[in-house]
Amino acid sequence: MAKALNPTWDLDCFFPGGSESPAFQEFLDDLNKRTETFHERLKKAESPQTEAEAEVYTDLTHELQAIMSRILEGISFTDCLASQNQADRKAVAMGGRVQDISALFQAALSQLDRFLAGIPDDVFISLLKKAPWSDASFYLNERRQLSKEKLSPEMEALASSLAVDGYHGWSKLYDTAVGKINIPFEVDGKLEQLSAGQAFNQLHNPDRETRAELFKLWEAAWAEHADLFADTLNRIAGFRLRLYAQRGWDSVHKEPLAINRMKKETLDTMWDTVEKNKEIFVRFLERKAKLLGVDRLAWHDVDAPIGKADKKISYEDAADLIVDQFHTFSPKMAEFARLALDNRWIEVEDRPGKRPGGFCTPFPLEDQSRIFMTYSGTADNVSTLAHELGHAFHDYVMKGMPHLAKEYAMNVAETASTLAETIVSAATIQAETDKEAKIALLSDKINNAIAMFMNIHARFLFETKFYAEREQGIVSIERLNELMVEAQEKAYCGALSEYHPHFWAAKLHFYATDVPFYNFPYTFGLLFSSGIYKTATEAGAGFEDHYIALLRDTASMTVEDLAAKHLGVDLKKPDFWQRAIDLLRADVEQFLALTE
Incomplete structure (x- = not known):
């Protein structure tokens, strides 16, 4: 018999008391002071011109990493609290405070960029070979190179500060709005008010009538609040585009590629190879439709279990x-x-x-x-x-x-x-x-590949087109729906009978301000x-x-x-990607043979 497990996590081992935790308040107070001190120090710091002058900053990388780890600790704790109970407004407020400290730290990082850029190349290369600089050599070199393509430290610091209640604020508003969504649905003979998370799980119900009924309610729930979600998505994209324009960046893919330490040639080769291999996955969708007794799969059928998977x-x-x-x-x-x-x-x-x-x-x-x-x-x-x-x-x-x-x-x-x-x-x-x-x-396994090659591809296509149109002005709800369906039809090769127009509203990844283009890394x-x-x-x-x-x-x-x-x-050549896809093609071939 399987060992009984507690279905809830332990957060008190970090800071006892949850959102009422005095220990966490003290932690944030200390972190705020520490970050302020670090920021002031960097504002006054002069870039060393020799290795000897750099001796003054031997603790710089230690303090940098200490603050980063503490900010991440604060983000993790408040995110966990807010996720386990979306009605916990104190957790949201504390998360806002962590964001404020994070913005101050970003301002400090802008000063760090100035500091690093001012170090002569030969001195900088030499420093990265010695402790404690060597602990952070890749990161520091990466920051130094990217800083040359950004605004001045003062302007970057201002953008980070304004982002707290602007850019990131819109993302937090999305989380709040999603927490208000309730979908009335009968479960086991009893009418219940399902949260978005509970309703999403029901979309994988083995009974097709249940899925179809719930999908209509699901679409209707997001459509009801679509004006709020459209405003949120447009503002997030608008902030991002204006910042890129000020930096002189002409591609919305530049930042996500830099964040993922990945070249555009690699991304293009990956998607090109995926596109060339979709035919067999379309055959899987067609076979699955036959097994479910329909001419073509609807959106809610794509992830539906087959056979004994309903256990x-x-x-x-x-x-x-x-x-x-x-x-x-x-x-x-x-x-x-x-x-x-x-x-x-x-x-x-x-x-x-x-x-x-x-x-x-x-x-x-x-x-x-x-x-x-x-x-x-x-x-x-x-x-x-x-x-x-x-x-x-x-x-x-x-x-x-x-x-x-x-x-x-x-x-x-x-x-x-x-x-x-x-x-x-x-x-x-x-x-x-x-x-x-x-x-x-x-x-089930092939469903995951379908998600990566088709669902994620649709997200990538949608966001790329959406940002292109957002540069010309606000994109309406109707146009967002059109762009979403167009992307889904292309990504799924027209294999479905019904798509998900309000997917742009339902998928929280589009609203993540820390990670732009929260899609292609999954396929990678x-x-x-x-x-x-x-x-x-x-x-x-x-x-x-x-x-x-x-x-x-x-x-x-x-x-x-x-x-x-x-x-x-x-990775810039298709061989590796094709070899990886061949493993997944083999799964489809086995499935098709077993269901002949």
């Missing part, structure tokens, strides 16, 4: 399944997952008032993570749990490293999480002997992890240490250099 899986059974499958790839990963599960690092309880979606967030001062989701027993929930545990393992293996050597980008972050999903699904499929169960498991993560998985299966025992070494390098080089060093491949 509910308890949280405890899901945990045991994940730990067992992790062990086939990496005993260290399995050991970590059990640690996280047993020590209440995970919030899964299915209750009203929680925000939708799932995430993993680090608490760097304690070298722990926390995972958030709403678990209702679906196969998709199991995948989400494995996914977030992959994120947490990534952080765990970097324990003890300097903070700046752990600041990895989103695309490689999605590598660890997506690989965790792949490990669980691949091992489970291989072990399954029942034909119908194998079909169901394959369908799936394919990069598939390439790693392929390498691992060929290497056999002993790859675990190579994988951990790759993860530990993820914040210290570009993705192109990372792939070249650890996998011996060139």
